[in-house]
Amino acid sequence: MSLVGKKFPSIAVDAISEMGDNLKINIFEEAVNNNKKVLLFWYPKDFTFVCPTELHAFQAALPEFEKRNTIVIGASCDTNEVHFAWLNTPKNNGGIEGVTYPILADTNRNLSNILGILDIDSTEYSEETDSVIVEGSNVTFRATYLIDETGKIFHESVNDMPLGRNVNEYLRMVDAYTHIQEKGEVCPANWEPGKEAMSADRTSTAEYLTLN
Numbered sequence: 001m002s003l004v005g006k007k008f009p010s011i012a013v014d015a016i017s018e019m020g021d022n023l024k025i026n027i028f029e030e031a032v033n034n035n036k037k038v039l040l041f042w043y044p045k046d047f048t049f050v051c052p053t054e055l056h057a058f059q060a061a062l063p064e065f066e067k068r069n070t071i072v073i074g075a076s077c078d079t080n081e082v083h084f085a086w087l088n089t090p091k092n093n094g095g096i097e098g099v100t101y102p103i104l105a106d107t108n109r110n111l112s113n114i115l116g117i118l119d120i121d122s123t124e125y126s127e128e129t130d131s132v133i134v135e136g137s138n139v140t141f142r143a144t145y146l147i148d149e150t151g152k153i154f155h156e157s158v159n160d161m162p163l164g165r166n167v168n169e170y171l172r173m174v175d176a177y178t179h180i181q182e183k184g185e186v187c188p189a190n191w192e193p194g195k196e197a198m199s200a201d202r203t204s205t206a207e208y209l210t211l212n
Contacts, residue, residue: 001116007151008038009114014105015073016080018087023102028151030071037070037177038147039170040104042117042140046078046086047094050164054142055096057167062101068174075104077112077139109138117143117158146173148181188212 010028017023031038041058043051058072065072076083083103089095106112121136142159155173159165176187185197188208196211198204 002156003115003145003153004156006153008145008147008153009111010151011111011114013075013111014080014107015102016083016087016105017102018100020084020087022080025073025102025104027073027145027147030073031147031149032151034071035069035149037068037149037174038145039065039070039072039174040075040145040147041073041165042075042112042143044119044137044139044142044161045076046082047089050142050162051076052086052091052094052096054164054167055099056091057165059096059099059101061167061171064171065174068171068178070174072101073104074099074101075106075112075140077106077109079107080105106140112140115143115145117141119161144170146170146177148177 008028008031010026012024012026015023015025027038027040041054043054045051055074058074062072083105086096087099088097090097109118112118117140119137119139119141120134124133126133141161142163142165144157144165145153146155148154154177172192175193176191179185179187179197183197186200187197191197196208198208
């Protein structure tokens with residue numbers, strides 16, 4: 001079920017800083033209390049393959065997000081200890097040394113379960129052990145959320161495990177949403193800063209289509 005247009009769940013999650021400090025981060029409060037947008041991206045596992053390429057890509061774009069008043073936060077279901085070990089592993093050994101934004105450690109899967117982004121094929125209750133048996137990896141897909149200054153989700157996307165993200169598209173989405181906030185216009189397909197936007201009416205749409 002899509003969460004676009006809804007408030008992001010207000011729940012505190014364990015996290016770690018680049019220096020190894022254990023934190024508690026509430027994404028909703030990060031947005032509202034700091035009056036900033038938040039980009040939250042989930043990845044399946046530390047010490048894997050596509051994942052470090054994404055974490056470094058978001059790190060490389062961090063100054064651009066900061067220019068746009070946007071906080072970047074990573075997340076997986078690994079522990080803070082595993083995150084910190086990965087943060088101390090050099091890039092040339094598959095690590096994420098140099099990443100400076102915080103990373104959530106949703107080990108109890110409270111937030112990822114609410115968001116519905118866990119790779120679960122099925123669940124079955126076992127009377128014999130009085131427990132629920134999960135089929136599937138029970139780690140997150142590559143889900144991404146953009147949250148505005150009021151805590152509302154204005155974009156969400158979910159990629160399958162092997163499919164890495166295009167970080168520039170999230171910069172474009174932040175730019176487009178900011179344009180909407182500031183100008184009250186709507187952004188057509190492939191809109192980028194400097195291009196024409198439209199008023200939300202038939203006349204403006206017809207004029208735009210005629211010129212483009």
